[in-house]
Amino acid sequence: MLFSSQVTAAEVVIAVAANFTNTTRQIAPLFEKASGHTTRISYGSTGKLYSQIEHGAPFEVFLAADTQRPIKAEAEGLAVPGSRFIYARGKLALWSKTTGLFDSGEDYLKSGNFKHLATGNAKTAPYGLAARQVMTHLGLFSRLEPKLVRGESIAQTFQFVATGNAKAGFVAYSQIKSWRGESGSTWEIPLHYYTPIDQAAVLLKKGESNPAAHAFLAFLKSEAARKKIRELGYGVE
Amino acid sequence: MSSIEIRLRSQLGDFSLDVSFETPARGVTALFGRSGSGKTSVLRAVAGLVKTPQGLVRVNDEVWQDENRFRPAHRRPLGYVFQEASLFPHLSVRRNLEYGWRRVPEQERQIPFHDVVELLGIGTLLQRTTQSLSGGERQRIAIARALLTSPRLLLMDEPLSALDHGAKQTILPYLESLHDEFTIPSLYVSHDPNEVARLADRMVVLEQGKVIAEGDAATILTRLDLPLAGYDDAASLLEGTVSSHDHTYHLTWISTHGGRIAIAREDLPVGRRARVQIQARDVSLSLRAHSDTSIINILPAKVIDTHDISQTQMLVRLEMDDGQTLLSRITRRSALGMGIREGMHLYAQVKSVALLS
Amino acid sequence: MIFDWQPVWLTLKLAGVSTLILLVIGTPIAWWLARSTTWYKQIISAVVALPLVLPPTVLGFYLLIMLGPEGPVGRLTQSLGLGTLPFTFGGLVVASVIYSMPFVVQPLQNAFQSLGQRPVEVASTLRASPWDRFMTVVIPLARPGFLTAAVLSFAHTIGEFGVVLMIGGNIPGVTKVLSVAIYDHVETLEYGQAHLLAAGLLAFSFAVLLTLYLLNGRLNRNHQP
Numbered sequence: 001m002l003f004s005s006q007v008t009a010a011e012v013v014i015a016v017a018a019n020f021t022n023t024t025r026q027i028a029p030l031f032e033k034a035s036g037h038t039t040r041i042s043y044g045s046t047g048k049l050y051s052q053i054e055h056g057a058p059f060e061v062f063l064a065a066d067t068q069r070p071i072k073a074e075a076e077g078l079a080v081p082g083s084r085f086i087y088a089r090g091k092l093a094l095w096s097k098t099t100g101l102f103d104s105g106e107d108y109l110k111s112g113n114f115k116h117l118a119t120g121n122a123k124t125a126p127y128g129l130a131a132r133q134v135m136t137h138l139g140l141f142s143r144l145e146p147k148l149v150r151g152e153s154i155a156q157t158f159q160f161v162a163t164g165n166a167k168a169g170f171v172a173y174s175q176i177k178s179w180r181g182e183s184g185s186t187w188e189i190p191l192h193y194y195t196p197i198d199q200a201a202v203l204l205k206k207g208e209s210n211p212a213a214h215a216f217l218a219f220l221k222s223e224a225a226r227k228k229i230r231e232l233g234y235g236v237e
Numbered sequence: 238m239s240s241i242e243i244r245l246r247s248q249l250g251d252f253s254l255d256v257s258f259e260t261p262a263r264g265v266t267a268l269f270g271r272s273g274s275g276k277t278s279v280l281r282a283v284a285g286l287v288k289t290p291q292g293l294v295r296v297n298d299e300v301w302q303d304e305n306r307f308r309p310a311h312r313r314p315l316g317y318v319f320q321e322a323s324l325f326p327h328l329s330v331r332r333n334l335e336y337g338w339r340r341v342p343e344q345e346r347q348i349p350f351h352d353v354v355e356l357l358g359i360g361t362l363l364q365r366t367t368q369s370l371s372g373g374e375r376q377r378i379a380i381a382r383a384l385l386t387s388p389r390l391l392l393m394d395e396p397l398s399a400l401d402h403g404a405k406q407t408i409l410p411y412l413e414s415l416h417d418e419f420t421i422p423s424l425y426v427s428h429d430p431n432e433v434a435r436l437a438d439r440m441v442v443l444e445q446g447k448v449i450a451e452g453d454a455a456t457i458l459t460r461l462d463l464p465l466a467g468y469d470d471a472a473s474l475l476e477g478t479v480s481s482h483d484h485t486y487h488l489t490w491i492s493t494h495g496g497r498i499a500i501a502r503e504d505l506p507v508g509r510r511a512r513v514q515i516q517a518r519d520v521s522l523s524l525r526a527h528s529d530t531s532i533i534n535i536l537p538a539k540v541i542d543t544h545d546i547s548q549t550q551m552l553v554r555l556e557m558d559d560g561q562t563l564l565s566r567i568t569r570r571s572a573l574g575m576g577i578r579e580g581m582h583l584y585a586q587v588k589s590v591a592l593l594s
Numbered sequence: 595m596i597f598d599w600q601p602v603w604l605t606l607k608l609a610g611v612s613t614l615i616l617l618v619i620g621t622p623i624a625w626w627l628a629r630s631t632t633w634y635k636q637i638i639s640a641v642v643a644l645p646l647v648l649p650p651t652v653l654g655f656y657l658l659i660m661l662g663p664e665g666p667v668g669r670l671t672q673s674l675g676l677g678t679l680p681f682t683f684g685g686l687v688v689a690s691v692i693y694s695m696p697f698v699v700q701p702l703q704n705a706f707q708s709l710g711q712r713p714v715e716v717a718s719t720l721r722a723s724p725w726d727r728f729m730t731v732v733i734p735l736a737r738p739g740f741l742t743a744a745v746l747s748f749a750h751t752i753g754e755f756g757v758v759l760m761i762g763g764n765i766p767g768v769t770k771v772l773s774v775a776i777y778d779h780v781e782t783l784e785y786g787q788a789h790l791l792a793a794g795l796l797a798f799s800f801a802v803l804l805t806l807y808l809l810n811g812r813l814n815r816n817h818q819p
Contacts, residue, residue, distance in 0.1 A: 149680075149681045163664070165658055165663065165678065310719055311719075327737075
């Protein structure tokens with residue numbers, strides 16, 4: 001492969017939102033195998049990656065955890081107009097490490113029978129905002145607020161629950177899918193309880209002339225990639 | 238039981254200490270030896286600053302340590318003067334002096350604050366910071382600080398060795414007056430025979446962690462089998478009393494039972510005890526009592542033994558009529574010419590005498 | 595714009611309490627490290643220095659595990675009826691104490707070592723008991739070391755972020771300290787609030803550090819022999 005692809009093969013440098021780390025690790029080899037291109041991937045919080053892009057980081061493709069940052073990238077001329085699309089939709093779940101803690105997450109939340117409830121920071125984490133919408137939708141927010149412990153990112157929120165420090169918490173469904181410990185109790189929250197957590201991808205100006213960058217975004221829309229993304233706990237359009 | 242008994246045995250790496258001696262609980266006992274002979278180790282063990290596995294330290298009828306007991310340093314009523322003054326830099330001179338004094342219960346304070354200050358001449362220094370003192374002043378403060386704890390034993394670890402010659406000379410009189418003013422027994426570590434000659438009553442000579450000789454300072458200093466006598470400045474000590482003053486020639490006469498010695502006029506009361514030091518190199522020998530010589534001090538004596546100190550020179554140890562010892566350094570050639578041998582009676586001509594105290 | 599003072603007070607309280615506890619715990623550890631000659635002394639030194647090596651979020655993660663309901667410390671605190679420490683002010687204090695330990699122990703250890711054995715020996719021949727000589731000789735003479743330790747620990751706790759974020763859960767009034775508040779403002783693009791807090795933090799910290807260093811400088815001058 002090294003020889004056959006030497007003429008056309010290129011490398012694509014990708015910035016990926018932290019929540020999509022695990023999924024990207026599984027998709028990238030599929031892409032490399034299918035296209036002969038290679039990838040170099042940086043993971044980080046959407047906000048940090050964005051400010052790195054703003055300051056000239058050599059990223060060619062940006063997979064964000066929201067739609068806001070890719071839109072902004074387009075508006076500020078950092079991304080190629082019209083290249084943006086939703087590659088995954090985050091799903092929120094209520095999760096506890098304890099198996100059989102609840103059948104109906106809704107009832108569990110209403111019981112209030114816990115000391116701490118973990119959630120992402122609604123100001124900084126999209127999943128935190130969604131969790132807040134769910135609590136508001138259920139009319140429980142003011143009752144639950146004193147019990148909330150906030151992770152700065154959804155990864156931190158997951159750690160609060162995974163270490164048992166919080167009995168339960170709002171986490172990303174994809175995190176539960178990658179969790180190798182006890183399956184615990186999961187409540188997949190109905191999608192109409194919160195605004196969709198759309199994650200958008202965009203082709204950055206630096207990747208405009210790199211065929212590998214174009215190829216990667218195309219691959220992300222392929223059925224093979226969509227299947228993987230769905231398997232790992234995201235919705236796709 | 239009016240004595241100090243010290244028996245120590247310890248092994249520190251290559252150095253083994255095995256020291257045992259008893260000395261009267263009065264006056265100054267010098268621990269004498271070259272550096273590395275174990276003098277300071279003995280002092281530190283006596284103070285309880287180091288714990289020797291086997292040891293006995295008794296001061297009069299108080300046992301500070303034996304096989305079963307070990308009193309830590311702060312429970313031993315002692316004063317310790319270190320080689321460097323080691324004043325507390327964060328305290329004023331007065332506070333330094335008061336540090337130990339305040340920690341002694343009032344009823345146990347035997348030495349008035351004022352007396353110590355006066356004796357050591359430090360009254361004008363009390364308000365100063367320690368940083369502003371000269372080396373000699375610092376050491377005087379350190380001595381005063383130790384005295385103010387009303388110690389039952391004073392330990393001094395070469396308190397003069399860090400000082401220059403001038404400062405040494407100014408402090409020696411204070412140390413001598415200590416001896417006269419207070420009846421505190423002390424152990425005084427030194428490697429300087431002159432210092433020992435001036436201050437010590439008794440001597441314990443250490444070599445490689447062992448006691449090789451002990452006894453009266455005057456005797457030990459003149460014993461020819463000890464390394465001391467080999468020193469360039471080997472000297473003897475004579476004790477006597479001030480007998481008269483010669484106003485015409487400006488002399489002071491000191492008499493011993495073995496003869497009269499003149500020194501340059503000193504303002505001392507007649508009848509006072511006096512100690513003089515005579516360097517071996519300042520003593521020449523003669524078979525007859527010459528009157529045709531410039532030397533005033535001529536003392537009859539008897540040869541006890543002799544000792545070659547080099548291929549050229551030898552030491553002759555003499556005994557005066559009263560049993561005191563005098564050392565003389567002469568050339569081997571002269572000795573041979575005079576036919577010097579043990580038991581021989583002759584005259585010692587003393588060229589120079591130093592009054593010690 | 596309503597200025598939220600709560601994180602400021604909380605931060606000062608955390609830094610103050612942590613520093614105090616650190617001085618109390620760190621002093622005997624530093625003293626022992628400065629004096630001991632045992633072979634395992636180096637092991638203890640290394641353990642104390644470990645927080646310097648671990649990234650704060652990693653340390654925070656392990657603290658979360660250790661102090662959590664299933665961790666050894668968490669089990670202990672629960673069995674003592676204290677509950678668990680994460681998400682409480684007490685938990686933040688524990689985390690800060692561990693995290694800032696090397697910043698207290700090392701300057702103190704240096705100060706004690708440079709003091710040497712002599713002043714302590716002198717004091718003991720002047721009838722001072724071990725505790726007495728520690729209080730009246732060691733502490734005054736090691737004062738520059740104590741100042742450095744206190745400054746570093748205080749400053750470090752104020753600026754601490756990663757561990758606090760992990761173990762605190764960002765609860766207003768309980769665990770939402772200044773650094774977290776600033777981070778929140780920055781993340782949500784509330785730059786005005788962020789600048790205000792950050793500027794205040796910088797000015798205050800600078801004032802504290804400067805004051806202490808000036809004091810320290812004067813003390814050092816006074817101690818010159």
